Amino acid sequence: MALIPPHPWVHAVVAIIGTLVCLYSFLGRLWKGTFLTSEVMAATAVGVIIGPAAARIIDPQTQLSRHTLYGIVEAFSASVLAVQSVSIALSLPQCYYERNWRSVLILVGPLMLVTWAISFGLAVALFVGRLGVLNCLLIGATLTPTDPILASTIVEGRSAETYIPEELRNILQAESALNDGAAYPHVALAVLLLDPDFSKGEAIARWFYKGWAYDMFLGIAMGAAYGFCCRLLNILGRRYKLVERQSFLAHVFGMALGVVGTVTLVGSEGVLASTVAGIAFTAREPAEEAEKYEARAGIEAIIVMTYFVFFGAILPYKRWDEIGVWRLSLFSLAVIFLRRMPAVILLSPWIPALDPHEDFRVTLTNVSG
Numbered sequence: 537m538a539l540i541p542p543h544p545w546v547h548a549v550v551a552i553i554g555t556l557v558c559l560y561s562f563l564g565r566l567w568k569g570t571f572l573t574s575e576v577m578a579a580t581a582v583g584v585i586i587g588p589a590a591a592r593i594i595d596p597q598t599q600l601s602r603h604t605l606y607g608i609v610e611a612f613s614a615s616v617l618a619v620q621s622v623s624i625a626l627s628l629p630q631c632y633y634e635r636n637w638r639s640v641l642i643l644v645g646p647l648m649l650v651t652w653a654i655s656f657g658l659a660v661a662l663f664v665g666r667l668g669v670l671n672c673l674l675i676g677a678t679l680t681p682t683d684p685i686l687a688s689t690i691v692e693g694r695s696a697e698t699y700i701p702e703e704l705r706n707i708l709q710a711e712s713a714l715n716d717g718a719a720y721p722h723v724a725l726a727v728l729l730l731d732p733d734f735s736k737g738e739a740i741a742r743w744f745y746k747g748w749a750y751d752m753f754l755g756i757a758m759g760a761a762y763g764f765c766c767r768l769l770n771i772l773g774r775r776y777k778l779v780e781r782q783s784f785l786a787h788v789f790g791m792a793l794g795v796v797g798t799v800t801l802v803g804s805e806g807v808l809a810s811t812v813a814g815i816a817f818t819a820r821e822p823a824e825e826a827e828k829y830e831a832r833a834g835i836e837a838i839i840v841m842t843y844f845v846f847f848g849a850i851l852p853y854k855r856w857d858e859i860g861v862w863r864l865s866l867f868s869l870a871v872i873f874l875r876r877m878p879a880v881i882l883l884s885p886w887i888p889a890l891d892p893h894e895d896f897r898v899t900l901t902n903v904s905g
Contacts, residue, residue: 556841579847584848615793621713622810622813624713631818658676663867679875721747760812763814766791787817
């Protein structure tokens with residue numbers, strides 16, 4: 537007999553997520569080959585089905601208070617992004633960021649600014665009458681980065697290894713691990729301008745000293761220090777044979793959660809700090825490729841699918857009608873084709889890691905073959 541009365545919906549969700557992870561682990565290749573969708577899409581679809589829009593097994597927005605729900609979403613999102621970012625940083629070739637700093641700097645600098653401007657412009661064109669300019673600015677900011685979770689779904693696996701050149705896969709992952717945190721100033725500016733407690737001048741001033749100096753630079757410094765300390769402990773532990781068992785997966789989870797928790801506690805930016813910690817740690821001997829692959833597969837199967845089931849269940853479908861489904865559909869298509877593609881093509885001559893002619897030639901040759 538349970539000491540605490542169980543909530544049936546909790547057990548139902550646990551059962552559904554566990555079954556989904558098992559099915560995708562056993563049949564993932566068949567699913568991707570047949571339906572051409574990733575585990576993210578599958579998990580989100582399951583969340584929609586079991587959520588309030590369909591089966592109503594769970595309805596987080598009514599079963600949890602608003603404050604609790606937002607707290608869970610924020611903590612869960614930061615943890616998932618941190619784990620995936622550290623995983624990418626540790627999976628890349630040794631010293632990858634040091635050897636490709638110019639390409640990465642352009643991708644997280646000028647390209648992100650252009651992406652922000654384009655996304656903001658598209659939002660203004662379609663939503664300004666209903667949402668206002670500042671909300672459109674926030675939409676543009678949230679669409680600026682490439683997500684490390686979604687990026688991993690197109691650069692990993694047998695199909696990616698067959699059709700996408702390795703250098704292109706590496707630079708896509710390296711960028712996605714950094715720019716989620718690097719987009720924080722864009723989001724912070726919009727949020728501060730929307731805050732009624734600050735005038736426009738106060739919001740911009742706070743953006744500089746809080747958003748940049750404290751949140752960004754302090755987060756980077758703390759992440760680098762955390763990663764360096766972990767690296768030092770790893771070296772000493774291996775040198776004096778104090779490490780009982782090496783585990784890439786343990787490094788990923790421990791470092792990601794430790795950094796994001798510590799940095800967030802002091803009010804700084806934890807996701808970017810997690811990536812920096814992973815970069816600072818990568819001077820160690822790289823993990824075996826099989827170990828990396830198994831660890832990444834485990835991360836995606838457990839954490840990512842759990843998160844996106846939850847995400848699918850909390851999507852605000854009813855509010856979409858207020859904006860207009862056709863507007864959202866048109867906006868989605870415009871973002872897909874205009875947000876990054878033209879800017880990447882224009883900036884590619886200044887991105888050494890991206891040789892567009894060679895990458896496109898190899899990709900097209902592999903696909904046609």
